[in-house]
Amino acid sequence: MSATTAADTDAAGSPTTYNLAFVISDGGACTPEWDGMYAIGDTAVKSRVSALKKSGARVRVSFGGASGKELASTCDNASGLAAAYGAALDAAGSTQADFDVEGAQLTDSDSVALRSEAIALLQKKRPGLTVSFTLPVMPSGLDAEGLALLESANDHSVDVSTVNIMTMNYGSSYADDMGDYAITSAEAAHEQLQKVFGLSAADAWQGLALTSMIGVNDVDNETFGLSDAAQVREFAEKKGVAWVSMWSTFRDRQCEEGSATAGDAATDCSGVNQSAGAFAKAFAG
Numbered sequence: 001m002s003a004t005t006a007a008d009t010d011a012a013g014s015p016t017t018y019n020l021a022f023v024i025s026d027g028g029a030c031t032p033e034w035d036g037m038y039a040i041g042d043t044a045v046k047s048r049v050s051a052l053k054k055s056g057a058r059v060r061v062s063f064g065g066a067s068g069k070e071l072a073s074t075c076d077n078a079s080g081l082a083a084a085y086g087a088a089l090d091a092a093g094s095t096q097a098d099f100d101v102e103g104a105q106l107t108d109s110d111s112v113a114l115r116s117e118a119i120a121l122l123q124k125k126r127p128g129l130t131v132s133f134t135l136p137v138m139p140s141g142l143d144a145e146g147l148a149l150l151e152s153a154n155d156h157s158v159d160v161s162t163v164n165i166m167t168m169n170y171g172s173s174y175a176d177d178m179g180d181y182a183i184t185s186a187e188a189a190h191e192q193l194q195k196v197f198g199l200s201a202a203d204a205w206q207g208l209a210l211t212s213m214i215g216v217n218d219v220d221n222e223t224f225g226l227s228d229a230a231q232v233r234e235f236a237e238k239k240g241v242a243w244v245s246m247w248s249t250f251r252d253r254q255c256e257e258g259s260a261t262a263g264d265a266a267t268d269c270s271g272v273n274q275s276a277g278a279f280a281k282a283f284a285g
Helices: 044-055 078-092 109-125 144-155 176-196 201-206 226-239 278-284
Strands: 018-024 032-034 058-062 096-100 128-138 160-167 209-214 243-247
Touching: 018 096, 032 078, 044 058, 044 078, 058 078, 058 128, 078 109, 109 144, 128 144, 144 160, 144 176, 144 209, 160 176, 160 243, 176 201, 176 209, 176 226, 201 209, 209 226, 226 243, 226 278, 243 278
Parallel strands: 018 058, 058 096, 096 128, 128 160, 160 209, 209 243
Antiparallel strands: 018 032
16 A cells, blocks of 8 residues: 555555555665655654554555665665665554565566665564565466575575565466466465475465455456455465455545546556455455
C-alpha cells in the first residue's frame, strides 16, 4: 500500500500488517525518501502510519520496488546503507523490513552484495528486526538472479524470515488460470527455498509468502479475479504460508464506468467487476 496516500479500501479485510511502499533513494545520494519525493519524517506520512497502527495492525517498510533507485545502488558503503535503512524503519516505528528487488536492481551483483552486507549489519544492531525479500517469480520458480540474491544473503549471514513471491505478470504466453499459476509458482519456489536455506518442507512453507496483482495485470491476457484470490487463500491456509497479500489496496475497487482505464492495468482500480475492498475480503476469508 502507499505510504503517502490513503485509500478508502485500506481497512478492507482487516489486515494484520500493512506493507508500506516504497522507500527509495532521493536519486543520487544515500538519502531515503518515500517514493523518492517525501522525506521519511514527512508529517503527513507519520500521521498516516499512526492511523494505520491504531487499527491494531503492524507496519512493514518496503524498500525498492519497480521504479526509482533502490538505496543499495546509490549508497557508497554498507554502514551508510544500513543507517539509511534504519532511519526509515525508525521513522515508521517498524521492526519489519522488506526488500522488493526486481528489474535492473536484481541483476546488479554489486548492489546485491552491498545490500546483503548492510542488512547483516542492521540485524546485528537490531536483533528483533525481521527481514523479507519480495522477488519476481514464474510458474517454474525463482529465476537465477533471485536465487543468487538469496545465496548472497546466506553468504552474509542475513536472517531471512520470508521470501515473498510476486505471482503476477508472467508473460504473454501465460494466458490461462492465474490462480493455478500462483499455486504452481509457489510450489516451485517452495522446493527452491528448501535447497537454498536447508529447510524442512513445513518450514519452507512458513518462510514463503505470495503477493498477487489483483484484477488486470500489466501483461496482456493476465487477469487475476476474485475466484483466484479465494483459490490462493485456500491453498495458503492448507500449506501454512507466512502470508498472502495483494498489489494493492488502492486498486481494490472497480474502475468507473466509461473510464479509459477500465479493462487495462490501472493504478487506482482493478479493471474487473467488483465491490470496493472485495479482493482484500477474499484474501482474508
